[in-house]
Amino acid sequence: MQPTVSVIMPVYNVEAYVAEAIDSVLAQSFAYFELLIVDDGGSDRSIDICRSYTDSRIRIISQPNRGLAGARNTGINEARGRYIALLDSDDRWLPEKLALHVIHLDNNPDVGVSFSASRFIDQDGKPLRLKQRPKLDGITPGDIFRRNPVGNGSAPVLRRSALETVAFRHPTEAMRTCYFDESLRQSEDIELWLRLALVGDVRFAGIAPALTEYRVGGGGLSAQIVRQFDSWLGVVQRLDAYAPDFAEEHFDRARAYQLRYLARRAVQLGDAGMAMTLLRESLASSKRPLVEEPLKSLATAAAAIAARLLGPARFARLSGAAAGGRLVA
Structure with a gap:
């Protein structure tokens, strides 16, 4: 059966978290999806963990390291669903995530990007007391530029047709179609959201429940x-x-x-x-x-x-x- 939703999940050295991400997809109340795991050339046991799953809806695609934008592009190019859901492999979804976005998109054909509020979890997966509470409707390109209401890369579900409005050929690989700009190693999501809004004239709208669990860490360098x-x-x-x-x-x-x-x-x-x-x-x-x-x-x-x-x-x-x-x- 043709999947309604293609879930794109890049994987690169996330062995501590990837099982939680996969489990959250397989626990979805909406069952008509495929999970495309893009092996982005990592060096840990992440892909071994992915291969331990036997669900027929999972496909693993391997490539040399291209970064997050490149891995997402690879997944989108392999996707069969009319809706594209993005999930970073250290985040999680609540079980109702896909069902509510499919209802939202099915009943609002003018919406090209559906997103939800998110709640934060720590490195151990424990919930924090803070949530992202974005603006949900009447979203302008200025809102996206200033505040990025989508919030994070695991929140949106997009129409494939919306993505096609801004597709372009890779600058050095003529046979490769891009949606995210692979020259960016950060902020590639906000760049795509702006292009969708300004060039594709795509409408963004959110749904209120916090359906994404976005993992944040306390370490790092300034x-x-x-x-x-x-x-x-x-x-x-x-x-x-x-x-x-x-x-x-x-x-x-x-x-x-x-x-x-x-x-x-x-x-x-x-x-x-x-x-x-x-x-x-x-x-x-x-x-x-x-x-x-x-x-x-x-x-x-x-x-x-x-x-x-x-x-x-x-x-x-x-x-x-x-x-x-x-x-x-």
């Missing part, structure tokens, strides 16, 4: 934040090539929101000094986040000040007690 911001600027550079007026109109405000988000990440990583610098840069770019979301902006500043005064270890203990494990953006 250099990750610099790379993430550089990647976001790469998205802006691409945007400027096909929608320069839009990019110019929204850049300062979107930059301010991005810097505030990264400030919250810096607090999470324990770098209060970087968080304060990012907040200052955010305010210098635009005061709109402070006006439009004063509580979140002030909470970010308060967290950065507290982290500086208390020190990373003591602040981590206090924020863990308050947030159910970690401070997250």
Whole structure:
């Protein structure tokens, strides 16, 4: 039977989490799906774990390492469903995830991207007390640029026909069709969402239940934040090539929101000094986040000040007690 939904799950060195991701797909109340696991050339036991599953709806596709965008493109090109669901292999879904998105898309033919709210889990899979509560309707390209209501790469289910509106040939492999930009190693999702909205005129709409469990970690280096911001600027550079007026109109405000988000990440990583610098840069770019979301902006500043005064270890203990494990953006 032809699957209604193709679930695309790239796998690269995630042996600690991949079984949870697969189990969450196989536990879906909606059964008419295929799970395309894209082996992206990792070196751990991840794919051995994947091969231990015998469900006939699972297919494993192996390729040399291309990164997340390249693995997603490979999966989409192999997909047979009219809907494409994305799941990162360290995240999980609730059992009703696919069923509710299929109902949403079937009954709203003008919606090209359906997404849900998400809740956070820690590295051990334990729920945190924070959720992503995105804007669900009336979403403009400006909303996507500034706040990315989709939230994370495991939240959306897309029409295949919507993706085809922005498909392009790989720049060096003429036979390969791309949807995500493989030259980006971060922010590739927001780049695609913007292209879908601006070039494909695709409508985005969300459903309220928190159906995705998005895993966050507390470790890492502040250099990750610099790379993430550089990647976001790469998205802006691409945007400027096909929608320069839009990019110019929204850049300062979107930059301010991005810097505030990264400030919250810096607090999470324990770098209060970087968080304060990012907040200052955010305010210098635009005061709109402070006006439009004063509580979140002030909470970010308060967290950065507290982290500086208390020190990373003591602040981590206090924020863990308050947030159910970690401070997250």
